[in-house]
Amino acid sequence: MTSVPTKNVASSAEQGAILFRRRRRNRILGLTLPGSMWLLIFFALPMFFVLRTSFNSFADAQIIQDFTFDNFKLVFSEYLYAKVLLKSLLTGLVVTVICLVLGYPVAHFIARKARGNREILFLGLIIPFWTSLVVRTYAWKILLGTNGVLNYHLMDFGIIDAPLKMLFTTSAVIIGLVHIFLPFMILPLYASIENLDTSLEEAAQDMGATRIQTFMKVVVPLTMPGIATGCMLTFLMTVNSFLTPNILGGPSDAMISNVIQSEFFGTFNWPFGSALSIVFLLFALGFVFVYNQVFDLDSEEDK
Amino acid sequence: MTDIDVELLNITKSWGDFTAVKNVSFKVKKGEFCSLLGPSGCGKTTIMRMISGFETPTEGIVRIAGEDMSGKKPFQRPTNLVFQHHALFPHLTVAENIAFGLKIKKQPREEIQKRVNRMLELVQLPELGDRTIRQLSGGQRQRIAIARALVNEPAVLLLDEPLSALDLKLREQMQLELKRIQHEIGTTFVFVTHDQKEAITMSDVIAVINEGVIEQMASPSDIYERPATEFVAGFIGETNLFKGKIKKGSGTSASLMCDGEEIHVQLDEKLPEGTSIGVSIRPEKIIWGAVADEATNAYEATVRETIYQGNVVHYRVVTANGLELGVDITNNGGHQVAAVGETVNIGWPIERGVPVMVRVT
Numbered sequence: 250m251t252s253v254p255t256k257n258v259a260s261s262a263e264q265g266a267i268l269f270r271r272r273r274r275n276r277i278l279g280l281t282l283p284g285s286m287w288l289l290i291f292f293a294l295p296m297f298f299v300l301r302t303s304f305n306s307f308a309d310a311q312i313i314q315d316f317t318f319d320n321f322k323l324v325f326s327e328y329l330y331a332k333v334l335l336k337s338l339l340t341g342l343v344v345t346v347i348c349l350v351l352g353y354p355v356a357h358f359i360a361r362k363a364r365g366n367r368e369i370l371f372l373g374l375i376i377p378f379w380t381s382l383v384v385r386t387y388a389w390k391i392l393l394g395t396n397g398v399l400n401y402h403l404m405d406f407g408i409i410d411a412p413l414k415m416l417f418t419t420s421a422v423i424i425g426l427v428h429i430f431l432p433f434m435i436l437p438l439y440a441s442i443e444n445l446d447t448s449l450e451e452a453a454q455d456m457g458a459t460r461i462q463t464f465m466k467v468v469v470p471l472t473m474p475g476i477a478t479g480c481m482l483t484f485l486m487t488v489n490s491f492l493t494p495n496i497l498g499g500p501s502d503a504m505i506s507n508v509i510q511s512e513f514f515g516t517f518n519w520p521f522g523s524a525l526s527i528v529f530l531l532f533a534l535g536f537v538f539v540y541n542q543v544f545d546l547d548s549e550e551d552k
Numbered sequence: 553m554t555d556i557d558v559e560l561l562n563i564t565k566s567w568g569d570f571t572a573v574k575n576v577s578f579k580v581k582k583g584e585f586c587s588l589l590g591p592s593g594c595g596k597t598t599i600m601r602m603i604s605g606f607e608t609p610t611e612g613i614v615r616i617a618g619e620d621m622s623g624k625k626p627f628q629r630p631t632n633l634v635f636q637h638h639a640l641f642p643h644l645t646v647a648e649n650i651a652f653g654l655k656i657k658k659q660p661r662e663e664i665q666k667r668v669n670r671m672l673e674l675v676q677l678p679e680l681g682d683r684t685i686r687q688l689s690g691g692q693r694q695r696i697a698i699a700r701a702l703v704n705e706p707a708v709l710l711l712d713e714p715l716s717a718l719d720l721k722l723r724e725q726m727q728l729e730l731k732r733i734q735h736e737i738g739t740t741f742v743f744v745t746h747d748q749k750e751a752i753t754m755s756d757v758i759a760v761i762n763e764g765v766i767e768q769m770a771s772p773s774d775i776y777e778r779p780a781t782e783f784v785a786g787f788i789g790e791t792n793l794f795k796g797k798i799k800k801g802s803g804t805s806a807s808l809m810c811d812g813e814e815i816h817v818q819l820d821e822k823l824p825e826g827t828s829i830g831v832s833i834r835p836e837k838i839i840w841g842a843v844a845d846e847a848t849n850a851y852e853a854t855v856r857e858t859i860y861q862g863n864v865v866h867y868r869v870v871t872a873n874g875l876e877l878g879v880d881i882t883n884n885g886g887h888q889v890a891a892v893g894e895t896v897n898i899g900w901p902i903e904r905g906v907p908v909m910v911r912v913t
């Protein structure tokens with residue numbers, strides 16, 4: 250007999266808990282609604298149209314409502330597109346490695362050595378973002394052009410006789426991309442190094458490790474999350490870049506985005522452009538997925 | 553070979569206008585357990601960092617095992633440091649942490665394995681080699697940090713408040729553990745602490761530091777029984793400190809006036825009349841009751857406060873002229889606890905009061 254009222258009490262408490270949970274869930278839903286709507290309207294819907302269009306066909310400069318895999322077949326059968334994809338990935342890799350090598354010492358310096366002027370150095374990192382990407386990229390055009398600043402001075406000093414061809418080369422594209430994406434490498438690296446307890450580095454040295462050994466065996470492994478994040482950001486943004494290869498590169502420097510753009514607005518072949526976009530998106534997703542698995546980015550950080 | 557493992561010669565360390573360590577000199581013998589004791593910010597860590605090579609002295613010389621360490625980097629010194637917050641590497645296992653220094657020195661693999669296991673046994677955690685640092689308790693982490701330092705067989709092990717993050721119970725246990733380890737391996741230990749009790753129970757020799765200056769360096773019993781300065785007397789244990797100027801003296805026995813009472817004291821050496829001096833008398837060294845009358849310093853006093861603490865009874869009493877003292881009486885069954893307002897006789901033989909140097913302001 251006594252067990253009956255106890256059970257009632259328990260169940261009413263349970264009901265309370267359920268009610269509470271439901272209310273909480275409603276509130277969370279309410280809070281995420283604007284963001285979700287935004288994503289739905291400006292991301293999911295366009296994505297859906299791109300996906301739909303990629304199955305249409307294109308003839309006589311007309312899009313025909315259709316359902317065909319021809320566009321995808323073309324993406325994989327035409328050697329040119331694989332080449333562009335490969336070129337984009339390679340550029341991404343080169344730019345990422347250069348940014349890592351240039352960025353790590355800077356991040357380390359800001360985090361460890363710069364006591365009083367850390368703010369100024371940060372400002373230096375951020376200020377370029379106040380200028381449009383287009384302007385910054387055109388600046389390189391002025392610097393590297395055949396009649397540009399660099400060639401002028403090199404000839405002025407008599408180092409070279411004829412202007413060097415620097416603009417519209419792969420090197421120009423890489424220089425421009427490194428310049429633009431370096432801060433995206435430095436910031437996560439900085440956060441990671443700043444988080445690293447200095448006494449860990451000192452402990453390594455105390456046990457006989459030189460500066461380089463300390464760096465390789467302690468600093469690098471423990472700042473891996475920053476390295477991984479910085480590399481991923483830089484790599485993805487480089488591979489996606491459109492403007493820099495367009496302005497600083499020659500015809501053979503076109504990257505994925507440039508090809509997609511020319512399909513959409515050059516030949517107006519939207520179905521094929523869409524198919525290219527979809528394939529590339531899947532590539533990027535696959536990359537992020539594998540990368541996350543390897544570097545375990547989503548897991549809780551050790552401490 | 554010398555039998556001095558650590559020697560500091562006129563070490564000074566300044567940052568800009570601020571001087572953290574002022575003209576410090578001391579020696580630690582081989583195999584000794586030396587504590588640096590002092591309040592927060594007195595320069596203990598700075599001294600340790602100069603011994604281990606992380607800071608360069610502004611002036612002075614550090615010698616380790618007889619060798620001048622000037623210009624030597626931390627990784628070139630025969631010292632190892634146990635950090636305040638263990639500083640174990642979170643990306644390595646316990647065994648890998650201990651093996652770190654040996655791997656750097658390219659020891660053969662079997663040798664590393666053997667020494668790591670020996671260290672794990674020394675700190676009594678033989679099962680934990682494969683754990684990560686996160687899977688250890690606070691006390692276990694400190695033990696592994698000690699093992700990681702000792703495996704390198706340093707001439708001197710430096711420990712910067714290694715126990716301060718632990719709770720009292722674990723701390724006391726680790727104090728015994730550290731003593732045992734030091735006894736077993738015989739390495740010279742320099743141990744930083746701001747806990748006077750910890751320093752007294754563990755050390756062979758204690759250097760009491762205040763504002764970057766060594767106030768006194770002596771054995772724990774000397775530090776407690778014969779404090780040299782006002783600061784040492786006050787920092788280690790409880791004491792009554794009476795300050796005044798030397799009034800008159802015949803040989804080394806002198807007296808001074810403090811709060812209207814005359815206090816007799818036995819000096820170590822004769823001092824001129826008018827010298828400022830302090831007399832320290834520990835509360836538990838004061839005699840209570842009628843027998844006190846026969847002591848050199850004898851006073852009639854009124855009980856102002858009685859604090860019953862179980863094993864001891866702590867009194868605050870004040871003499872007729874207004875001299876206030878703390879007195880601890882062991883509650884040994886023979887003692888009749890006095891109530892507030894009662895008049896009692898107190899006193900102490902002249903040799904129990906210790907003359908101490910005072911800061912003249």
Ligand SMILES: Nc1ncnc2c1ncn2[C@@H]1O[C@H](COP(=O)(O)OP(=O)(O)OP(=O)(O)O)[C@@H](O)[C@H]1O
Nearest residue numbers: 567570572590591592593594595596597598599746
């Ligand atoms: N790099 C530095 N630059 C300037 N001042 C410093 C530096 N390191 C320490 N100090 C100062 O030197 C003084 C002594 O510091 P130290 O760390 O040696 O104290 P401590 O005795 O170890 O104190 P605690 O018990 O709190 O650890 C402090 O006043 C501190 O502010």
Ligand SMILES: [Mg+2]
Nearest residue numbers: 596597598712
């Ligand atoms: Mg300290």
